Amino acid sequence: MTYNAEISRRNPGLFIFLIDQSRSMSHKLGGTLRSKSQEAADAINRQIYELIYRCTKSDGVRDYFDIGIIGYGAVSDTAQSLLKDADLVPISRLAETPLRMERRKETITDPDGNDVESEFEFPVWFEPVANSNTPMVKGLKLAQQWIDDWIAEHPDSYPPVVINISDGAATDGDPLEVAKELIDMSTNDGNLLFWNCHLSEIKDAQPLTFPSEKSVLPPNDKFASQLFEMSSVLPPGFKRLAQERSLDVSDTSRAYVFNAGLDELMELLDIGTRAPTENLQ
Amino acid sequence: MSKLGNKESDCEDSFSFRSREMKFAIADGVSASIFSDVWARAITDSTVTGRYNFFENPDNFLNDLIKHAREKWYRKIEWEKLPWFLKNKAVSGSYTTLVGLQFQKSGEGLRYSSFAVGDSVLIHWEGADDYSSYPLTSPEQFDNTPKLVWSGKGHPMPIEFKVTPPKALTYSGILTKNSTIFLATDAVGKWLLEYGRYAEVTRLLNSSFEMTELFTREINSKRMRNDDLTLVSVFLE
Numbered sequence: 014m015t016y017n018a019e020i021s022r023r024n025p026g027l028f029i030f031l032i033d034q035s036r037s038m039s040h041k042l043g044g045t046l047r048s049k050s051q052e053a054a055d056a057i058n059r060q061i062y063e064l065i066y067r068c069t070k071s072d073g074v075r076d077y078f079d080i081g082i083i084g085y086g087a088v089s090d091t092a093q094s095l096l097k098d099a100d101l102v103p104i105s106r107l108a109e110t111p112l113r114m115e116r117r118k119e120t121i122t123d124p125d126g127n128d129v130e131s132e133f134e135f136p137v138w139f140e141p142v143a144n145s146n147t148p149m150v151k152g153l154k155l156a157q158q159w160i161d162d163w164i165a166e167h168p169d170s171y172p173p174v175v176i177n178i179s180d181g182a183a184t185d186g187d188p189l190e191v192a193k194e195l196i197d198m199s200t201n202d203g204n205l206l207f208w209n210c211h212l213s214e215i216k217d218a219q220p221l222t223f224p225s226e227k228s229v230l231p232p233n234d235k236f237a238s239q240l241f242e243m244s245s246v247l248p249p250g251f252k253r254l255a256q257e258r259s260l261d262v263s264d265t266s267r268a269y270v271f272n273a274g275l276d277e278l279m280e281l282l283d284i285g286t287r288a289p290t291e292n293l294q
Numbered sequence: 295m296s297k298l299g300n301k302e303s304d305c306e307d308s309f310s311f312r313s314r315e316m317k318f319a320i321a322d323g324v325s326a327s328i329f330s331d332v333w334a335r336a337i338t339d340s341t342v343t344g345r346y347n348f349f350e351n352p353d354n355f356l357n358d359l360i361k362h363a364r365e366k367w368y369r370k371i372e373w374e375k376l377p378w379f380l381k382n383k384a385v386s387g388s389y390t391t392l393v394g395l396q397f398q399k400s401g402e403g404l405r406y407s408s409f410a411v412g413d414s415v416l417i418h419w420e421g422a423d424d425y426s427s428y429p430l431t432s433p434e435q436f437d438n439t440p441k442l443v444w445s446g447k448g449h450p451m452p453i454e455f456k457v458t459p460p461k462a463l464t465y466s467g468i469l470t471k472n473s474t475i476f477l478a479t480d481a482v483g484k485w486l487l488e489y490g491r492y493a494e495v496t497r498l499l500n501s502s503f504e505m506t507e508l509f510t511r512e513i514n515s516k517r518m519r520n521d522d523l524t525l526v527s528v529f530l531e
Contacts, residue, residue, distance in 0.1 A: 021299060069383045071328045072304070108379045121385070121447060131450055133385070134378045 015203030016248045018171040020077050020292045026171040027079045027101070027163055028064070028286060030057050031152045033179035033212075035086035039143035040180075043213040044274040050141035052275055053178050053212065057082070058137050060282045065108045067290045076103040077293055081159055082139060085152035089145040090185060092152035096138070100159050111136030149183035153191040157198070164200055171292060172203045176285050177243075178278070180212040182236040192243035206248070206268060208285045209240040213272040220277045223247060223255055223266040230271055237271050244269035250288040258284075295506055295523050298513055306331040307479050307524040308390075310338035316397035316404070317342040320524055322414050322479040324389040324442060328380065329371055333388035333445045336366035341394045348396035349466075352409040356459035364446055365453060373449035385449065389442040392462075393477055395528070403470040403530060409462040413440035415483035416465060419492045420473040428465040433488040436480055474529040481521035485512060499527055 020026045038050035045052060061080065068077045081101040085092035094100045097110070117135040120128045160173050175195060198205045213220065221229060230237040244267040247255065255262045258280065268285065270277045296305040306323030308331070319341035323330025340363040346355040367388065376384060391412025397404040408416050410429045413436055417427040430436060446455035469475055474496060478486060486492065498505045505525075512518035 023299065065379055066383055069328060069379050070304075070325070071331060071380075073377075074379055108377075114378065121451065123451065125456070131385075133382055136378060 016171065016250055016288075018169060018200070018202035018292065020171050020289060022076050024167065024170045025076055025078055025103070026289050026292075027081075027160070027167070027173040029081040029083065029101075029156050029159065029173065029175045030060075031083045031085065031149075031156060031175065031177040031179075032057065032095070033086055033147055033149065033181070034084045034142040034144055035147040035181060035184075036143055036145060037181055038086075038141075038212075042275060043272070048141065048143060049180050049212045050143040052278065054139060054141035056275075056278050056282055057178070058135075058139070060286055061107060061138055062136060063283075064286060064290070065104060067293065068104050069108075074105040074108040076105050077290075078104045079163065080104055080107055081156070083152050083155055084139070084142065085148045086145045087142045090148045090151065092148055092155045094155075101163060107138060108136075111138055112140070113137050146184040147179065147181050148185040149177070149179060149188045150185045150191055152177075153188055153195060157191060157195055160195070160198055160205065164198060167200065169201050171289050172200050172205050173198070174206045174208065174285060174289060176208040176210070176282065178210045178212065179240075182239070187239075189239055189242055196245055203248070204245070206245045206251075206285075207243060208268040208281060209244045210270050210273050210278055210281045211237065211240055212278065213274060220273050221271040222260055222273075222277055222280065223262050224269060224271065225263045225265045225267070240271070241267055241269050248288075250291065251284055254284045254288055295509060297522050298510065298520050300522075305522045306334055307522045308334035308338040309477075309524055309526055310335075310342045312342045315342070317348070318395040318477060318526060318528065320393050320414055320477045320479060320526060321443075322391040322412065322522070322524070324391075327386060327388045328383050329367070329448075330388045330390060332370050333363070333367045334390040336363040336370070336445075337390055337392055337443060339363070340366065341392065346394075348394055348409060349398065349407040352394075352462040352464060353459070356462060360443065360446075360457050360459055364455065364457065367445050368448070368453045371448065381449075385447060385451070387445040387447050389444055391440060391479070392443050395475070395477060397469065397528075400468060403468050405466070405468050406475070407464065407466040409464050411441050411443050411460045411462050413437075413480045413483070415478050415480075415487075417476040417478065417483065417486060417492075418467055418469070418473060419476065420470075423490060425490075425492065426467070427483075427487060429463040430483070430487075433484045436484045440480075469528065469530060471530045474527050477524075477526040477528075479522065479524045481519040482509070482523045482525050485518040489517065495525065496527065
């Protein structure tokens with residue numbers, strides 16, 4: 014059985030988020046009023062918040078996961094860690110060292126059943142950037158280096174999960190080869206899981222979530238076809254979560270969303286991070 | 295005992311008793327919420343120290359019991375000093391199961407009445423394969439979504455917070471000299487119902503070392519789920 018390892022402080026899991034920071038990420042995300050870089054940064058900040066929430070016990074945040082965030086394209090032809098002075102960090106360190114805190118509002122139901130607005134502190138770990146070209150290959154290679162070391166230290170852990178969010182083709186070569194090398198990396202519990210999210214800026218674009226075949230993608234879109242090939246086949250636990258949300262998935266569905274708007278981006282991030290947390294011990 | 299791999303202080307189960315009133319309570323704090331250990335302790339303490347008559351319908355006193363337990367839970371947590379990640383999660387409140395048990399003297403032994411919310415169980419063992427259990431009667435009934443007792447929201451909601459009490463199930467019987475009542479949280483309760491090792495457990499009651507060894511073996515062999523474990527036995531001498 015694969016993807017079955019218990020995730021514990023002794024056997025933590027690993028999430029790496031890769032974010033495209035190229036200039037085109039400053040364009041508005043389809044169906045929203047904000048840029049793709051803003052929505053992507055916000056979505057990943059929220060996802061890290063959710064992961065910390067799930068790892069929080071009365072005595073603090075337990076290190077069930079290591080986390081890495083890589084940005085590519087903030088500086089021309091460069092990929093780098095977006096965490097200050099660190100690459101992979103235990104999740105408790107992220108909880109203790111946000112870049113800044115924001116005051117946000119939420120609605121709570123009071124004892125008399127009335128909805129009241131309440132403020133809470135929301136952490137931000139990285140800011141949106143949209144600056145240069147798209148050195149995705151460099152980003153993937155940096156992730157590969159980190160994962161290589163991590164797997165050597167955690168051979169029995171739940172396999173690493175890598176989530177790549179991008180809006181365009183790589184400008185530093187073909188990422189397919191290094192993506193395949195990534196997917197071939199494994200722990201004793203299974204192969205690395207590589208998720209790809211293609212952000213859209215087309216207002217009425219039809220998103221495709223977890224497609225099963227390349228033929229359903231636009232025939233002339235080489236980038237879509239490439240990201241499909243780069244993505245892992247959804248393992249059963251993830252497939253079940255997708256089915257629970259009434260998504261049409263099959264045994265050959267890929268961990269890929271084409272032409273994603275905000276809803277699809279959030280769905281991909283949530284499903285991509287939720288299945289491993291069901292193995293928390 | 296705590297889940298294997300955790301510290302003793304991580305245990306979120308609680309057990310309280312008052313021998314004079316012959317009242318007992320166990321609770322299994324839910325680990326998906328935080329401060330569940332504090333909540334489980336508050337609820338078992340309030341169950342045995344409150345002036346509640348378990349022979350009455352629990353609908354008559356659960357509201358008051360939860361109100362008092364909430365006050366203990368709320369006051370125990372230093373809300374203002376919590377870092378953001380604890381504060382943001384603690385506002386959702388804590389959850390626990392509960393079994394309360396009270397005895398009264400009766401001609402034939404001790405008459406008892408019990409109420410329960412969730413999947414902690416009472417098992418009345420009368421020797422060999424003769425037992426009854428409630429609120430769950432077979433190992434297949436244990437699942438991951440039991441009914442629970444909620445503390446209500448945490449800060450910034452005020453300490454006065456109306457919580458709708460869950461519906462408790464009741465059970466009663468007579469404890470005689472040749473029988474034993476076990477109160478157990480879910481993992482050990484399920485294991486007892488599945489493998490029926492009541493006699494062995496009874497034999498080990500005076501040796502926590504041997505009991506811990508037995509449970510550790512059972513967890514390692516996957517016959518028992520790795521979880522916080524609480525087992526209480528009550529019998530007449």
